[in-house]
Amino acid sequence: MPGILTLFNICFRDVFVLPVPIEKIHAREILDSRGNPTIEVEVYTPVCMGQACVPSGASTGTHEALELRDNDRRYGGKGVRKAVNNIKEIISRKLIGMEVTGQREIDELMIGMDGTENKSKLGANAILGVSMAVARAAAGSVGLPLYQYFGGVNSFRLPVPMMNIINGGKHAGNGLAIQEFWILPVGADSFHEALMMGVETYHALGHILKDEYGRSSTNVGDEGGYAPGINKTREALDAILAAIDRAGYKGKVKMGLDAAASEFYKDGKYQIDEKDLTRNDLVSYYLDLIKDYPLIALEDPFAEDDWDGFTGLTNKAKGVTIIGDDLFVTNVKRLQRGIDTGAANALLLKLNQIGTISEAFDAATLAFRNKYKVAVSHRSGETCDPIIADVAVALGAQLIKTGAPARSERTSKYNRLLKIEETLGNTAEYTRL
Numbered sequence: 152m153p154g155i156l157t158l159f160n161i162c163f164r165d166v167f168v169l170p171v172p173i174e175k176i177h178a179r180e181i182l183d184s185r186g187n188p189t190i191e192v193e194v195y196t197p198v199c200m201g202q203a204c205v206p207s208g209a210s211t212g213t214h215e216a217l218e219l220r221d222n223d224r225r226y227g228g229k230g231v232r233k234a235v236n237n238i239k240e241i242i243s244r245k246l247i248g249m250e251v252t253g254q255r256e257i258d259e260l261m262i263g264m265d266g267t268e269n270k271s272k273l274g275a276n277a278i279l280g281v282s283m284a285v286a287r288a289a290a291g292s293v294g295l296p297l298y299q300y301f302g303g304v305n306s307f308r309l310p311v312p313m314m315n316i317i318n319g320g321k322h323a324g325n326g327l328a329i330q331e332f333w334i335l336p337v338g339a340d341s342f343h344e345a346l347m348m349g350v351e352t353y354h355a356l357g358h359i360l361k362d363e364y365g366r367s368s369t370n371v372g373d374e375g376g377y378a379p380g381i382n383k384t385r386e387a388l389d390a391i392l393a394a395i396d397r398a399g400y401k402g403k404v405k406m407g408l409d410a411a412a413s414e415f416y417k418d419g420k421y422q423i424d425e426k427d428l429t430r431n432d433l434v435s436y437y438l439d440l441i442k443d444y445p446l447i448a449l450e451d452p453f454a455e456d457d458w459d460g461f462t463g464l465t466n467k468a469k470g471v472t473i474i475g476d477d478l479f480v481t482n483v484k485r486l487q488r489g490i491d492t493g494a495a496n497a498l499l500l501k502l503n504q505i506g507t508i509s510e511a512f513d514a515a516t517l518a519f520r521n522k523y524k525v526a527v528s529h530r531s532g533e534t535c536d537p538i539i540a541d542v543a544v545a546l547g548a549q550l551i552k553t554g555a556p557a558r559s560e561r562t563s564k565y566n567r568l569l570k571i572e573e574t575l576g577n578t579a580e581y582t583r584l
């Protein structure tokens with residue numbers, strides 16, 4: 152029977168519209184890149200099976216959808232057995248028999264079943280795992296790669312990678328307050344050239360750090376960037392600038408930061424570089440950095456509820472992409488507030504911050520309609536699932552953030568983009584920022 156359906160789908164797709172019902176949903180506990188449990192989901196139809204894995208953050212925003220953890224002795228309280236059971240016992244019962252290509256209907260049904268604002272009943276990790284696996288099964292059932300199923304004829308643009316090559320903050324054991332130091336290969340003509348420039352700069356940085364600070368400075372943090380034992384922002388920026396120069400990409404490779412400032416905001420002050428800065432001091436601090444380094448993008452330069460800080464910097468740092476991560480949490484209500492108040496000019500899109508594919512796409516649509524850029528992002532706890540690469544190309548997102556060009560859970564996304572670019576052939580277009 153499955154064989155006949157497959158044949159029908161392939162040969163007569165344009166003639167007959169065949170229903171493709173969800174037959175079975177399975178879920179299991181697997182491990183993420185930090186050795187913490189996360190969820191893998193399989194959605195079965197008569198035509199194919201779609202599989203997906205859920206990522207997990209460390210510097211999570213307080214306004215994110217809730218990741219359900221067991222809070223018992225297993226895995227130090229980090230198990231996801233409850234969330235897995237919610238998929239197997241509750242969600243799957245309602246979804247079996249539904250048309251797999253009805254993504255929005257399925258997502259809305261799960262949102263309704265949960266019934267809470269932050270998906271705390273069933274768990275955003277449970278709901279997202281199903282939402283992603285449904286999309287993969289649907290794409291497979293119509294015989295399309297995921298990016299094309301999502302984006303149709305509009306999926307031909309490759310995003311500029313924001314490659315995190317020095318890790319600090321919550322992702323490393325050093326004293327850097329800033330969480331991520333990126334390079335952006337804006338001067339490339341294609342994604343594969345951009346990736347090569349990034350890799351060469353990353354390795355040049357490794358040599359520079361080793362010469363300057365010793366071998367242990369090339370140990371890496373959660374996202375594969377180096378985690379040298381330094382604690383001054385400018386010291387890290389100087390090393391990256393030297394690496395760009397040594398790799399021969401001055402002017403072609405620019406820089407960016409994810410400050411993740413909620414993490415160093417204490418008692419009304421921003422604690423950075425051994426100073427306690429007010430909001431206004433921090434605006435000046437960033438403006439000085441922008442003057443002295445080729446910084447073209449800043450994510451979460453202020454704490455998650457410091458809307459005035461974001462608006463102030465967005466007004467003053469003309470031409471710089473100011474990205475809201477913990478600020479917007481991929482949530483249309485928070486993004487609308489940012490649009491209304493001029494806070495930031497780009498959205499960081501993380502699927503698990505909101506918990507369904509449909510809601511994440513709604514946030515991207517709202518961003519584009521208001522001339523905000525979109526940066527599709529991984530989490531610091533990842534698996535080798537490359538779905539964000541497909542999402543970025545499908546949306547025509549200008550930027551993607553998926554860590555250093557090292558460690559398999561990061562390179563799986565870069566490698567997927569290489570493959571998509573190759574498949575698109577000369578219709579592929581590398582984004583010009």
Ligand SMILES: C=C(OP(=O)(O)O)C(=O)O
Binds near residue numbers: 409
């Ligand atoms: C990717 C990030 O880190 P985490 O997943 O820990 O929130 C981020 O802050 O942008």
Ligand SMILES: [Mg+2]
Binds near residue numbers: 411
């Ligand atoms: Mg961030």
